[in-house]
């Protein structure tokens with residue numbers, strides 16, 4: 001499979017560059033979806049449905065006369081002005097594929113190509129479902145991103161297992177990271193205001209000072225992880241915005257703030273929210289008040305141990321025993337987590353660093369990948385699906 005995928009390298013690079021040069025924001029992936037649908041039609045033998053989860057595409061290869069495995073790629077880009085100067089640089093200025101979803105889209109089209117040929121040749125039973133998902137990076141007004149939108153439209157109905165990959169521009173080429181259990185964090189946002197009377201800077205005692213309260217509230221918030229929660233359970237709280245005040249001698253009556261909460265278990269997630277509420281209560285103890293709204297985002301992602309085992313075996317066969325990176329999971333979030341709630345699944349991280357010592361982090365204007373990762377990723381996904389349909393690996 002790897003050799004076959006390598007023979008498609010030029011086509012994978014062409015597709016990735018095409019998508020990269022024409023990036024589209026979340027839920028606006030119309031050109032990308034059309035390119036995907038056209039390419040699947042050209043490959044042939046695939047039932048293609050568009051407009052799934054707003055701008056998503058589903059391709060079904062095979063039928064229900066056997067197990068179904070779904071493979072997901074996300075298609076959206078980010079509102080970033082690209083600083084990479086290449087023939088494939090974004091032509092949609094202000095929008096950039098700075099997370100590698102262009103590569104995911106190209107690789108999954110490669111998987112469709114690889115499996116289409118195997119399907120006929122090997123007389124396979126069952127079905128492979130290609131999920132080209134919109135909007136992983138953002139959610140709509142109802143708080144739903146692309147994965148739950150596609151699930152609402154039936155994308156995971158009848159699916160027995162689901163897999164996906166994400167490129168990692170900081171992991172060396174030829175390396176793979178995949179872990180059993182918690183693989184991505186649950187993410188919740190909070191928006192809050194600290195309320196007081198404000199007043200003259202010369203006479204703080206005549207009113208209630210929101211800046212004073214803010215200092216105490218931030219202390220209480222950052223004390224949650226170290227003093228109020230089990231220290232061996234991973235979680236993090238970060239304040240990303242504080243806004244208030246208008247002049248040196250005016251004590252503001254209101255200060256606005258926003259932050260993010262990351263955790264794995266639902267139990268800890270609930271406790272964290274409770275503790276945030278308690279921390280803001282400090283404002284009341286100091287004579288003021290607060291408003292707090294916590295918005296639930298993506299759930300934590302759970303990688304099924306069996307599916308992880310299949311992918312690890314294939315990764316070792318293709319890339320050698322030293323290919324599996326053992327670093328612990330971080331607190332990044334991924335809406336693929338919703339799909340893993342519907343069927344046993346796993347996501348692997350694929351090494352894609354260019355390897356010249358320059359750090360091209362995700363979500364930055366200089367993000368870029370080594371395109372030699374494309375055939376490797378396509379082959380790992382295709383081989384995993386093939387073994388599942390052949391019954392060589394089982395749930």
Ligand SMILES: [Zn+2]
Nearest residue numbers: 099137362363
């Ligand atoms: Zn991203």
Ligand SMILES: [Zn+2]
Nearest residue numbers: 099101136166
């Ligand atoms: Zn991403």
